[in-house]
Amino acid sequence: MRKSRRIGSRFFMGLVFLFLYAPILLMIVFSFNAGNSNVVWQGFSLRWYEELFQDRTILQSLYTTLLVSVLATAVATVAGTFAAVGFYSMRRRTRSVLMNVNNIPMMNADIVTGVSLCLLFVAVFGLWNEFAANYRITLNLFGSLYRITFPELSLGFGTMLIAHITFNIPYVILSVGPKLRQMDNNLVDAARDLGCTWMGAFFKVILPEIKPGIVSGALIAFTMSVDDFVISYFTAGSSVSTLAMEIYSMARRRVSPEINAVSTLLFVVVLVLLVVVNLREARAEKAAARRGA
């Protein structure tokens, strides 16, 4: 009775995972297809991988995706950690108001976040560009005239990066927050009494305590950045594009099987990374358990 129920639940899990992984498996298989169809198998070949490494557009968009994700994660992790520490040193009332604002980008639909940021950038840049077109600074240095013009601004990598940072920070704060709540505040006081400076207490006491929260926050932030399409789509303008934007614009015409190849590569890299990290964690846990016993 018990055993059959267990088999049943495993079977159910297997079905759900099959559903989750079927498209990914398909993508991997057809990245090795000789023909350019996603439906008909025409033999094994590495043709799409070769073409991928010569396709400047796709490689550029892959680079953009990774760069914006890494930069946004780095900035958001640092800023989010500081902000969380600040939040948890505030009075309850102030903190809960700020936390509600912090939740807005998470609770809002991506399209609303993307569109509203797009409006902000367009409005600010519009004003700026008008200013830049009408005013220039003329300098008279050592008898020669220098004319400094203000650069014209438009949507691009910078605005997309700001958008990514904006939607990443809340996730960092949300995963650092609980660790701060669990932390014993007396530890900080003790460190201060023992002569630690204000900053020293932060780096030597608080930071080690909340480190697991920071790591998982960074991981979630990176995942959200890599997975994002909607917000990038509205804030990147027409000059840069991420991998997802590239596919979206291709899907209206015809998607090249190179996309299968690049996704397969990404997937394999992530898979290997996760397996390595998990094995290390499992081993560390086992060692800790043995030490405990």
Place this chain on the structure above:
Amino acid sequence: MKNRRSLLAVPYVGWMALFVIAPILIMVVYSFTTAAFDPTLANYTGMGTYTSIFLRSFQLALIATAICLLVGYPLAYVMAKEGPGFQRTATVLIMLPMWVNFLLRTYAWMAILENNGLLNQLFDLIGLFDLINGLFGTDIEFFRMIRTQGAVVLGMVYNYLPFMVLPIYSVIIKLDHSLLEAARDLGADTAGVFRRVILPLSLPGVLSGVTMVFVPSVSTFAISQLLGGGTHMLLGNLIELQFLGGAYNPHLGSAIAMVMMVIVIICMWIMNRFGEGEEQAVVL
């Protein structure tokens, strides 16, 4: 001392004012003005034209959320009953697809659902079409799956199922086991323990899972564009069209986005009333 530490949050408070509050205020201004920035209500009063799109979006998102809940809750539940090693692997397996951008995965579904796609090939291979044609005297060669509303719902379920499973799982896993034992000692059977202890205690996870599936579903435009073939327009497509598409009108687009946002907030508010005001939402 403590107050000095709270200064650490000042830069981020400024950032939020600039990039969270200000954009929404600008959107509100846009929604109440014309192209020449004269105040108007026309963007809202003309909304009736899009009633069918609103209804369709909310209907499809509700169906997708219900399916996610029906599949996601049992999955989270059985996952939480497994050993720690298995649990870790299962959690990673649920998160892993998210690292392949959701557009890539949705695009892969196109190949599965095509008229000559893999699912139809499979049906053909096992003789399903011959069977149906023999039974009903019909003459079908494929099921039309892509460019239907069903395909859009499938895309939503596929993409957002992890957002339902993970919050529920993380709540169930933290349940106090002594409560379950107490319920059993007091005479509850398995079904009773589930209905009276586990289910009510896991409600916060369910609520945040429902939010995290419903909100992106109701506002999606990429899924309906790829799997719905652009024939079943959703709110997301309508908004996209006003900003980056042919019908460029950010003022109307803002108004539609505002209405959508307000309806979603009202839904969330009502739902959280049922949850008896759990203070903090559970994310991942």
